[in-house]
Amino acid sequence: KEIVLATKNRHKNEEIKSILKDLDIKIIPMTSFPDYPATIEDGATLEENAAKKAREAAEFFKKWAIADDSGLEVDYLNGSPGIYSARYAGRNCSYDDNNKKLLAELKNVPEEKRTANFRTVIAVASPDGRLFLADGKIFGTIKRHTVGIDGFGYDPVFYVPEYGKTFAELSCEIKNSLSHRAEALQKVKKIIKNLSNL
Ligand code: ITT
Ligand code: NA
Known part of the structure; x- marks a missing residue:
């Protein structure tokens, strides 16, 4: 029983x-195959991009594959950066560049309008063309400056009201118990357990 993590x-x-x-x-992590080319993420939704990444990997490796497409959706920005979260501040930009751009966009926006959510879509694809999708979402707000050093990406600006902390202030155990990615992956576990021929 093996699955490629694409x-x-x-x-x-x-x-x-x-x-x-x-x-x-x-x-099987993708880091074992550094030469595997990155999927071109030209879909219009997280679902399309996750499916494309999983399908390409399943076809290439002739194994079941799972892929994650995630995005930060900020209400004041009508859902941006969304599917463009990785390259919000430009191609090959750093997490820091993205956070700076986001904080600048929200510079004079009052507290009650700083609501946002993270969303993850996980796709599970088989080499013979089957596809399953699962999603997860977590609501929060965008801080006025970065706080915390753990995690990655937008974690230092994403504040989780229930914990009174940003994702970057939470331990990985706690983040992984409540995140958008965790919710989607709990659904994936059920899907995978039901696959008899994996
Ligand atoms: P792969 O496509 O290879 O999986 P990626 O980093 O390009 O890696 P995405 O296309 O899904 O992944 O881009 C999502 C971006 O959203 C990611 O680069 C981060 O900047 C951000 N992001 C996703 N999940 C996050 C999380 O849990 N915490 C903070 N930021 C996150
Ligand atoms: Na990507």
């Missing part, structure tokens, strides 16, 4: 491995 993002790779660790299945 992400080139090492932070996502670690989170997904950790959340799926109780599954009786061997997870």
Whole structure:
């Protein structure tokens, strides 16, 4: 029982491995194949991009594959950066560049209008063309400056009211128990357990 984890993002790779660790299945990380070309993410939705990443990997490796497409959706920005979250401040930009741009866009926006959510879509694809999708979402607000050093991406600006902390202030155990990615992956666990021929 093996599945290829089709992400080139090492932070996502670690989170997904950790959340799926109780599954009786061997997870083959993409980091074992640095030459595998990145999927061109030209879909209009997280669903399309996740499906494309999973399908390409399943076809290439002739194994079941799972892929994650995630985005930060800020209400004041009508859902941006959304599917463009990775390259919000430009191609090959850093997480820091993205956070700076986001904070600048929200510079004079009052507290009550700083609501946002993270959304993850996980796609599970088989080499013979089957596809399953699962999603997860978490609501929060965007801070006025970065706080915390853990996690990655927009974690230092994403504030979780229930914990009174940003994602970057929460331990990975706690983030992985409540995040958008965790919710989607709990659904994926059920899907995978029901696949008899994996
Ligand atoms: P792969 O496509 O190889 O999986 P990626 O980093 O390009 O890696 P996405 O296309 O899904 O992944 O881009 C989503 C971006 O959204 C990601 O680069 C981060 O900047 C941000 N992001 C996703 N999940 C996040 C999380 O849990 N915390 C903070 N930021 C996150
Ligand atoms: Na990507």
